[in-house]
Amino acid sequence: MKLNTEMQVNQISDELWEIPTSEKEGMLVPARIYATPAILQSMDVGVFEQVTNVACLPGIRRYALCMPDGHWGYGFPIGGVAALDVRSGVISPGGVGYDINCGMRLIRTDLIREDVQPHLDRLMTELFHRVPAGVGASGFIRLDRLSFEDVMVHGARWCIEWGFGWHRDLDAIEEGGCITGADPSKVSDQAVSRGINQLGTLGSGNHYLEVQVVSSDRIRDKETATAWGITGQDQIVVMVHCGSRGFGHQVASDYLKVFERAMRRYGISVKDQQLACAPFASVEGQDYFSAMNCAANTAFANRQVITHQIRKAFATVFGRPAEEMGMELVYDVAHNIAKVERYSEGELVVHRKGSTRALGPGSPDLSPRYRMTGQPVICGGSMETGSYLLVGTEGAVRDTFASTMHGSGRTMSRAQAKKAARGEQIQKQMKQRGILVKAVSMSGLAEEAGFAYKNISEVVEAVDRAGITKTVAELRPIGNIKG
């Protein structure tokens, strides 16, 4: 099999591959990649280089991992997972990503396609109006610094307190929408200036808001789907993909600089500048962790405010309160984050960058609502091909520090995609296929063309067969908003 690397890659199973520590000087643990043979062959050279660089980080335990949607990132590959000892290991912003707590949210409804189709154009216009997207977009909420600090500390709970959602939403958000240990004094003024007006905005790039349909024949696990309110029969659901916006990016940029200096002080060397890190237990490491948690909570709040706006848009278009339409939150997951979690090795700081937590049934870290089923995992595909709802497994807890895929992963650069097609052309083609797209930027739309992404069904199949998540349902788009 021809791979984009000269390294030795050993097959462990049909969906698991391992690069031994002998393949790169400084590797402390092997690197493991989850992929089918076809996906592995399509992976770029950056994945192999970066996952083996991650395997060199001080304090890493067991394996450096990459999920099947993996591709070249900054420092860590996208799809990368690493668990590092809280006492002897490091924390790296490169293992979290610039968009801290970029994540996915899924909202169910009692509506079916027949209810929505005649009003789809109006609905998408209303959503486009209520959820600002694109360059420099600002939200409708105006905060002073102290209020924004409340958002940093309380996350989605702040939103509920201020009427932007329902109290029961919190049970359907990872960490209840509020991670403890957020300290606004560790955040720069520049980060505050960038983020203070962005609550309730989508951003651009691969971020989107999508109206989707769940048909009965696309439900793979009916029992779990039913438990989460996914009933099929052309049911309408809404998916949101976005994160902490400029605020999180500034936190990441600020601390990459801090860590460059800290590495000299602590005598740490890394294979790539973007892996700049500091001991987790150090002042710098703890400061970053506190600031990162501020950004993570702000991202939970951002998606909560967007949810509030989605409910208002539906209520306006259909003339009924959102509660009457059953617009409950199915779940909200982070896929760019570092969290302290307990495994057989003890307390570890688990970095997931383009990877989703996937707790299995019975996990005490899940709210009672999900303890029987396991945690919902929401995976966004390209805007043309659809998305998936999966469920976490005990296999993930055992094998991957409870981690799995997050999306489909790109195969083509943004610049290449823009050369291959024009945004207007894609918008027209998608409309002919029954998908209504509203975009702030036509060039941005071209960058997100379906052909620029891996086939998400193959990626989902890989994690399903590997046993680190199980497929619950496939979701097909009918309306999409992009920045």
Added chain:
Amino acid sequence: MSHAFHYLDDVAIADLAFDASGDSLQELFQSATCAVIEALADPTTVGSTWRQTIERTAEDPAELLFDWLSDLVYWKDAAGVVFNRSDLTLTRQDRGYWKLTGLLYGEPVNGSVQTLRADVKGITKHLYEVKQEDMRWHARVVVDG
């Protein structure tokens, strides 16, 4: 704007990368600045009602360029603007330091009149380099978008 930069097809799959160049460091800075400005919006559709002066000093021109480009990203969000152009001067100071004085022109984001492009969110150190080769300055920059 006709400065020397081009976006790269095969670098930074998920984001945006460019090579910029100039006969002098100041020209290089201008070229790289144009690359970021044009990544955000078509500058011919952006007015210049908003202005901001920025001064920075650094010993290492690579660090200075990185910080300056990061300033553009910062002001884009902090002031909610996109840019039309920038005037910048780069001077050598005592003790080997470089001083950059930049004047940014732009206007508040308004999608109804401006052709908006990517919401550049950060300048990264991924594959980042500034070098002089054959009497010409070059920079490779990957931006997170």
